[in-house]
Amino acid sequence: MISVDGTAPDSTWGDGTRVVTGGASPAEPGQPLIPSPVFAAPFHLGDQPVGTADGYARISHPSIRAYERALAGLDGGPVVAFPTGMAAISALLLDFLRPGEVLVLPSDGYYTTRTLAANHLAPRGVEVREVPTAGDYLSALAGAALVLLETPSNPGLDVCDIAEIAAAAHREGALVAVDNTTATPLGQLPLALGADFAVYSDTKAIAGHSDLLLGHVACATQDLADRLSLWRRLAGAMPGPFEVWLAHRSLGTLDLRLGRQAQNALALIPVLSETPGVTGLRYPGWPADPAYELASRQMRRHGGVLSFALPSAAAVARFVAASHLVAAATSFGGLHSTADRRAQWGPGDAVPEGFVRFSAGCEDPADLIADVTAALEHALT
Numbered sequence: 001m002i003s004v005d006g007t008a009p010d011s012t013w014g015d016g017t018r019v020v021t022g023g024a025s026p027a028e029p030g031q032p033l034i035p036s037p038v039f040a041a042p043f044h045l046g047d048q049p050v051g052t053a054d055g056y057a058r059i060s061h062p063s064i065r066a067y068e069r070a071l072a073g074l075d076g077g078p079v080v081a082f083p084t085g086m087a088a089i090s091a092l093l094l095d096f097l098r099p100g101e102v103l104v105l106p107s108d109g110y111y112t113t114r115t116l117a118a119n120h121l122a123p124r125g126v127e128v129r130e131v132p133t134a135g136d137y138l139s140a141l142a143g144a145a146l147v148l149l150e151t152p153s154n155p156g157l158d159v160c161d162i163a164e165i166a167a168a169a170h171r172e173g174a175l176v177a178v179d180n181t182t183a184t185p186l187g188q189l190p191l192a193l194g195a196d197f198a199v200y201s202d203t204k205a206i207a208g209h210s211d212l213l214l215g216h217v218a219c220a221t222q223d224l225a226d227r228l229s230l231w232r233r234l235a236g237a238m239p240g241p242f243e244v245w246l247a248h249r250s251l252g253t254l255d256l257r258l259g260r261q262a263q264n265a266l267a268l269i270p271v272l273s274e275t276p277g278v279t280g281l282r283y284p285g286w287p288a289d290p291a292y293e294l295a296s297r298q299m300r301r302h303g304g305v306l307s308f309a310l311p312s313a314a315a316v317a318r319f320v321a322a323s324h325l326v327a328a329a330t331s332f333g334g335l336h337s338t339a340d341r342r343a344q345w346g347p348g349d350a351v352p353e354g355f356v357r358f359s360a361g362c363e364d365p366a367d368l369i370a371d372v373t374a375a376l377e378h379a380l381t
């Protein structure tokens with residue numbers, strides 16, 4: 001009999017089984033197979049002792065517990081979910097850093113995280129050190145309190161060695177967090193590699209349908225999770241039941257979606273690598289990628305995100321206009337293939353004008369290849 005009670009994921013189960021069963025409720029006759037969202041701010045208190053049942057949804061609610069249980073089974077540690085990826089990252093940085101402490105961040109990582117550190121942590125006396133993802137992290141760790149890695153980095157898709165950096169950071173007494181948004185917990189397990197936290201924008205592949213914002217932090221210990229959960233309660237950063245229910249529902253197909261996205265990304269590589277005018281192609285799952293060897297060692301699988309450059313912003317505009325399947329949109333990891341010309345967002349990412357972060361969707365490979373091939377031809381001639 002297949003257990004769907006969600007209490008103890010079987011360690012021998014494959015990715016498909018784990019995402020389908022994660023976070024399920026006990027099988028009680030007459031109850032729905034899949035939990036419905038519970039819409040409530042206050043709950044009836046009756047005469048129960050305080051804390052023995054749901055009382056107020058900013059503290060906890062049934063939908064968030066089901067979602068966090070599902071993610072905890074994938075990440076391998078207790079999870080605290082937040083309304084966006086940035087709410088998760090800001091909770092971590094604001095709760096775990098004090099004036100005089102040192103934060104180490106990727107200089108080529110998610111731009112908004114660096115802006116948050118520059119605008120709100122540095123003025124409060126936190127020393128912010130930036131290191132390129134593929135650069136010399138080990139020399140930047142002296143006296144660090146918190147080290148945030150992002151691998152593969154967004155948008156450049158560089159990779160760093162989580163286990164090696166985490167071991168060195170722990171010798172300095174620092175906590176280590178990995179922004180694991182690009183990889184997802186099926187692609188890479190930062191906690192198993194020695195990190196204290198894995199942080200995510202669930203807005204991307206985890207929810208995967210481009211219809212909601214959400215984030216989470218997976219923690220190596222219950223103490224760390226309790227501390228973040230108290231922060232969430234005080235800061236008021238509790239996601240609502242509808243969003244987490246939708247994301248939980250979407251999580252069941254994560255294995256299938258990533259599989260098709262990776263198939264599409266790999267099918268696009270020969271087209272992109274052999275088209276004159278396309279430069280700087282990166283995909284850590286491609287044997288010719290500079291990060292391939294390290295990525296193959298520490299990652300379990302790859303998704304659909306790749307990056308490359310066309311000669312100009314105008315060439316990217318022609319590419320997107322000529323394609324019938326690729327939408328110009330930021331974000332990534334959704335059902336639809338999307339192209340994001342990063343330079344349009346300003347100088348935050350140090351990339352050329354024609355740099356594209358491409359997210360392969362779940363379309364049929366033959367259709368996507370034909371469409372991208374024709375659009376490239378149009379853009380480059």
Ligand SMILES: *Cc1c(COP(=O)(O)O)cnc(C)c1O
Pocket residue numbers: 084085086087110150154179181182200201202203204213214215
């Ligand atoms: C999108 C993203 C974030 C921020 O997530 P939101 O859900 O948009 O707040 C953080 N880190 C990475 C790597 C991202 O791609």
